[in-house]
Amino acid sequence: MEDKSVEYRQRLGKLKEMREAGIDPYPNDFKPNGDCGSILREYGNATKEDLESRAARAIIAGRIMAIRDFGKASFIQVQDRSGRLQAYVRKDLLGEEGFRVFKFCDVGDIVGLGGRLFRTRTNELTVEADALRLLSKGLHPLPEKWHGLKDVEARYRQRYLDVLVNQEVKDVFLKRTAVVRFIRDFLSEREFVEVETPMLQPIPGGAAAKPFTTFHNALGMELYLRIAPELYLKRLVVAGFERVFEINRNFRNEGVSTQHNPEFTMLEFYQAYATFEDLMALTEEMISSLAARLAGSTKIKYQGREIDLTPPWERISVRDAILRYSNADEGIFADKGKALGFASSLGLSVPEGLSHGKVITEIFEKVAEPMFVNPTFVTHYPLDVSPLSRKNAKDPSLVDRFELLVAGREIANAFSELNDPVDQKERFAAQLREREAGDQEAHQMDEDYIRALEYGMPPAAGEGIGIDRLVMLLTDSPSIRDVILFPLLKK
DSSP states (O other): OOOOOHHHHHHHHHHHHHHTTOOOSSSSOOOOOOOHHHHHHHOOOOOOOOHHHHTTTTEEEEEEEEEOSSSSEEEEEEEEEEEEEEEEEEEEHHHHHHHHHHTTOTTTEEEEEEEEEEOOOOEEEEEEEEEEEEEEOOOOHHHOOOOOGGHHOOOOOOHHHHHOHHHHHHHHHHHHHHHHHHHHHHHHHOOEEEEEOOSSSOOOOOOSOOEEEEEEEETEEEEOOOSSSSSHHHHHHHHSSEEEEEEEEEEEOOOOSSSSSSSSEEEEEEEEEEOOHHHHHHHHHHHHHHHHHHSSEEEEEETTTTEESSSSOOOHHHHHHHHHHHHGGGGGOOHHHHHHHHHHHTOOOTTSSSSSHHHHHHEEEEEEEEGGOOOEEEEBBBGOOOBBBOOOOTTTTBBBBEEEETTTEEEEEEEBBOOOOOHHHHHHHHHHHHHTTTTTTOOOOHHHHHHHTTOOSEEEEEEEEHHHHHHHHHHHSSSSGGGGSSSOOOO
16 A cells, blocks of 8 residues: 655655755665674773774764754764664764755664764763765654554564564564574584475374465475474484484464464474483473573563473373363273263363374363463373374373473473384374364375384484474563564464
8 A cells, every 4th residue: 555644755755856966865885894782882981081092983884763953963873783872963074965965864764874983961972973874765754652562463564663663572583593593502512413304295294283285386296384394304313313403494274373373483303212201301401591591590480470490390191180180080081981071061072083082182281281380291191192102111092202381381292202113004094094084183194204114213202392482481472473573464
């Protein structure tokens, strides 16, 4: 839609006037010799006399965030990636032509300027500009008050403005970058190898989810955006990558909520000769160390609640969690009919065709999952909701698996890997029967993955950690949209 605001038309008029005067409003040959942050660090404590004796100068470039105009002189605030610095613009220093260019400038324009550093009467470090160039003319005014909660829809749709004028929003994404860098370094130091696996897959596997479908014209074949990299990473374990990880983008054709975006970031890693219990210890160390690095403490605040990430973390089975947080009878774990009856009493709409293990999982998610505020490893999930996990040696109806719950939501999922190709093929076949019965999220048969297992995969454990949810936790963000730069929204 065409913007017909008065200020837009005024700026468009300035743009036309500049071009008619032979002034390029979008040049690309200005080179700053520093940034606002480095200048403030170097000269922030320098006195007026120090600046004069050192003949300190600066050449910076950035966006004008404020102008105080006094006619033949102005103070402006210039912002770059590292911070803000004040500049003093005077006609007698810039000359007629330079000051004319400045008069074309508005808040939001990007300028380059240079001059000596001095202290104002209020003792603020300032660049006294003796040269100034307009580097990019902005046609829209910056929002004067861009309060996110008042216009959350606009914040997400125009994230470039949200980040530009809200430092706290920018800080969230800088912390997100720090989270990913920390995890990458943490795993690399422990001899994990970072790899990349296909996003376009002929068979979507590794998770129970509905995929996005696409078509490759040249090959004449249907493909899927990956729902998880798991089966490819485990192929690499077969290949001899005994410690491997990927920080990846996954795509799931599902609903959108404060905790779900169709496109999201996951860390997945696999370690040969390890069990799910080994990964509990690794996860405790990684996340608690990350919190200490990022927040300065293993105790953090999330949405008004204190969460203590100090190891060791609680461990509890799905069964014991249900019994702790509900009045369930132990008979629901042995009798599917009793489980269905209890689920119904909780208000859950569970079809009778759902497997016993899936009914138990639905009950757990209803009564127990929201109760875990401090980090908790919930272990030993039913076999039929864990088709890629190793069976528990004592009770083969369960698997050696955990989910990490913090603030009532899943942060990580891990298990000792199933490396028996015969068992895996049987479980894929059972999943196919569930697909035929109407479960579109059930796994498909992947013959090539079975073939890889038939060459022998070492005993191993693997884990997936939701980067977006982890960043939400560590930045006290209520919605996943607050930690994704460009979340998917309706038109």
